[in-house]
Amino acid sequence: MIGKIRLIFLLLTAGIAASEKLFGNSPLTVAQPSDLLKWKLQNLKSVDQEIIEVVENVSMENILKLKNVFNVSDACLGSLEQLALDSLELESYAIQMLDSWGKLGSGVLEGHLNWPGRYYECRNAKNKNGTIIPKYYTSYIGYDPTPLAGMFLPGLSVGGCFPSNCSLNDINNVLYKLVNITNIPGVLAFAQSPENVIRWGAAERIGVTVCSTLVLLVVISTLYEYISLNKFAPSVKTESDSQDLISTSNQQPGKLYKLAISFSVISNTRILLNTEQKPGQINCLHGMRFLSMSWVLLGHSYVFSIYSTDNIVFTARYFVDHFGIQAITNATYSVDSFFYLSGLLVAYLGLREMRRNEGKINVLLMYLYRYIRLTPAYALVIxxxxxxxxxxxxxxxxxxxxxxxxxxxxxxxWGNLLYINNLYPENTGKQCIVWSWYLANDFQFYILAPLFLYSLYRFPKLGLSLVTFCLTASIAITGGFSAYTNQQPTVLIFAQLSKLVLHPNIPTNTTTPQYSPYINDLYMKPWCRLGAYLVGMLTGYILYINNNKVKMSKVTVVIGWVSASIMNLAIVYGLYPAVEGGYVLDNNTAAFYNAVSRPLWCIGLAWLTVACVSGYGGPVNTLLSWKAFIPLSRLTYCVYLVHPLVIYWLLSTVEVFYHNSIAFLLMMFFTTLVMATMIAYALSMLIEAPVSAIMKIAFNKSSSPQNSAISYVPVNKIEQPVIDDGQKLA
Structure with missing residues (x-):
């Protein structure tokens, strides 16, 4: 027991010790891993000797020094005195409080500088008379992360269990004094009290009320359909929008009946699980969508977990040394896959709709339909x-x-609900649910879509010229902006940050080399991401004018597959020599790569799509068109909305940091995939599927195309684009 509490007792009583040797120039405040370990080994003594020295320093005279030297409150002093005395009497609560502190352990050289201790052990340590109530604090001592764009240099984070009479101000006063003693420039210290205080304000009441109401509607609607199916099963046959009343024994289901069951889990699940594949559908898109979303989850599982692990040095070294990890760190191209899919379906289905309606398209209804389809689930998540x-x-x-x-x-x-969160706030890292920048871009591209659709349909040559011009302009803007702001490809930014972790001795008053403050602008702004969407629109146009059958010779097919495969593999893995070598690209080369890599990635996807649709896909088309992907692809929008919340929850609701490894990454990925899919199903049943059903009724979507220009206007988005003749993927 004494061995377990040795270091914690030293930390707790360091401020009341007569000698300052324990913290005067201790690398504990400098927080360089190698120096910290060296210092600990050099000053290692027997357990008994250390404990004796500490006990000798526990006196009223030294306790009073806390007030004089560190400006600690009287209440805190009294509680610390009692805690020290009770610990000498081996009172269980005192030993429990000391045992809960974060401790120096193995793996310091691997980046194990976060010692949170045991949060729940601290909270549960209470003495019998209730005079000392434990409170958990975390303290950070290290360099200021602000000049490094939010990237923490190695610093020490320790969890501690103090009497609640010791306020956050008391703890910070001690930390500030310790930092001042070191006289090391750039070092700071601060403490936090991580208390999850739930306040029942307006937002909480509205959230609980809305969710409870939705659950109640789902239950009532499901029960109503269940009873109707059992009571009127012989009379309920096929759907028809011609009836406006609830069906009777001699009538088919009417609009009121459909509205009543719009929240029913029975009918909505039946629609979700329908795997019928009709002639003319682009079935390979189901697999492309699900696999692309899985790639997003894999990339986020890796990136989000990096700073919640206790061996960040191992993670950085593994990234640099292993070729295969490039497929994870380059997962950002999965986002371009979705932009591509969105543009493809908007063009392909929009042009078919215009042909049905003799070149007419109701733009305002098109915008309204899309906004209503996207926003309810999005708003509910917020x-x-x-x-x-x-x-x-x-x-x-x-x-x-x-x-x-x-x-x-x-x-x-509000910026999210207006789909401008990729433009405002100016610091895109401050936007609500930051991963929703994609939706803002996609909606803004959709606003431009009628211009491209009209020109492609009415004046094909002009339309192709317009799309090509905008594609070229997007590439030029991206390249120019990248060169002007000295940007590197995303994977090389990861490499430079890994280099920072492996070799932390860099100046602290400058930004990390090649870590530009404009990185989010290059990644999130619509003028830099439009290219992938336009490649999709060109692909949709090709499929439209060729009626889903592009005839090609065997030589062309072979050349196409080989070229597309080499190109996309080169985009994902081609920069590994720079990653391994630890160098960055020439600024012009980096700008060229940033400008063309994403459109070229989508050109590779365009070949895959055209080949599969035209009958040249072989086993690739068989895999991507697998029926099991259909229900999963319908949930990808909701999965996209909730999966970061799942990852944050998994990483942040534990007492200690995870130990990173390939096994851990796979566990995190598959756990996130399963949990996000389950939550996405619930979200779909609560709001997305009912809204879709209500919109079908409101827009009379089952009627003939001649009766409604909006009936078959594509409402493509990540989750549920329209595939054929208005049949959406949900």
Whole structure:
């Protein structure tokens, strides 16, 4: 027991010791891993000797020094005195509080500088008379991360269990004094009290009310359909929009009946699980969509978990040394896959709709339909983030994680609902649910779509010229902006950050080399991401004019597959020599790569799509058209909305940091995939599927194309684009 509490007792009583040798110039405050370990080994003594020295320094005279030297409150001093005395009497609560502190362990040289201790052990340590109530604090001592674009240099983070009478101000006063003693420039220290305090304000009440109402509607609607199916089964046959009343024994289901069951899990699940593949559908898109979303989850599982692991040096070294990991760090191209799919379906289905309606398209209804289809599920997720999500976890890391999400959405939620969050706030890292930047881009591209559709349909040569011009302009703007702001490809930014972790001795008053403050502008702004969408529109146009059958010779097919495969593999793996070598590209070369890599990636996808649709896909088409992908592809929008919340929850509701490894990454990925899919199904049943059913009724979507220009206008998005003749993937 004494061995376990040795270091914690030293830390707790360092401020009341007569000698300052324990913290005067201790690398504990400098926080260089190699120096810290060297210092510990050089000063290692027997357990008994250290404990004796500490006990000798526990006196009223030294306790009073806390007040004089560190400006600690009288209440805190009294509680610390009692804690020290009770620990000498081996009181269970005192030993428990000391045992819960974060401790120096193995793996310091691998980046194990986060010692959160045991959060729940601290909270459960209470003395019998209740005079000392434990409170958990975390303290950070290291360099200021601000000049490094938010990237922490190696610094020490320690969890501690103090009497609640010791306020956050008391702890910070001690830390500030310790930092001042070191006289090391750039070093700072601060403490936090990670308490997950739930306040029942307006947002919480609205969130619980809305979710409860939706659940109630689902239950009532499901029960109504279940009873109707059992009571009127012989009379309910086929759907028809010609009836406006609830069906009777001699009538088919009418609009009121359809509205009544719009929230029913029975009918909505039946639609979700329908795997019928009709002639003329682009079936390979189901697999492309699901696999692309899985790639997104894999990339986010890797990136989000990096700073929640206790061996970040191992992670950085593994990334640099292993060729295969490039497929994970280059997962950003999965986003371009979705832009491509979106543009393809908008062009392909929009042109078919215009042909049915003699070149007419109701643009306003097109925008309205899409906004209504996208926004309810999106808004519900934002509402949950600011109301219910904070209630779903606890732990030393959870309060800060959920508070950051909630505070950003409290302020900037309106930008998301207007789909301008990739433009405002100016610092895109401050947007509500930051991963939703994709939706803003996609919606903005959709606003431009009628211009391209009209020109392609009425004046094909002009339309092709317009699309090509905008594609070229996007590439030029991306390249020019990249060169002007000195940007590197994303994977090389990861490489430079890995280099920072492996070799932390860099100046602290400059930005990380090649880590530009404009990185989010290059990644999130619509003028830099439009290229992938336009490649999709050109592909949709090719399929439209060729009626889904592009005839090619065997030589052309072979050349196409080989070229597309080499090109996309080169995009994903081609920069590994620079990653391994630790160097960056020439600025002009990097700008060229940033400008063309994403459109070229989509050109490779365009070949895959055209080949599969035209009958040249072989086993690739068989795999991508697998019926099991159809229901999963229908849930990808909701999966996209909720999966970061799942990852944050998994990483932030634990007491200690995870130990990174390939096994851990796979566990994190598959756990996220399964949990996100289950939650996405619930979200779909609560809001997305009912809204879709109601919109079918409101827009009379089952009627003939001649009766409604909007009936077959594509409402493509990640989750559920229209595939053929208005049959959406949901």
């Amino acid at each position: 509402l949950i983030v600011v109301s219910i999500y904070p209630m779903l976890g606890d732990g030393p890391m959870w309060p800060q994680e959920q508070q950051d999400l909630k505070q950003l959405c409290d302020v900037n939620w």
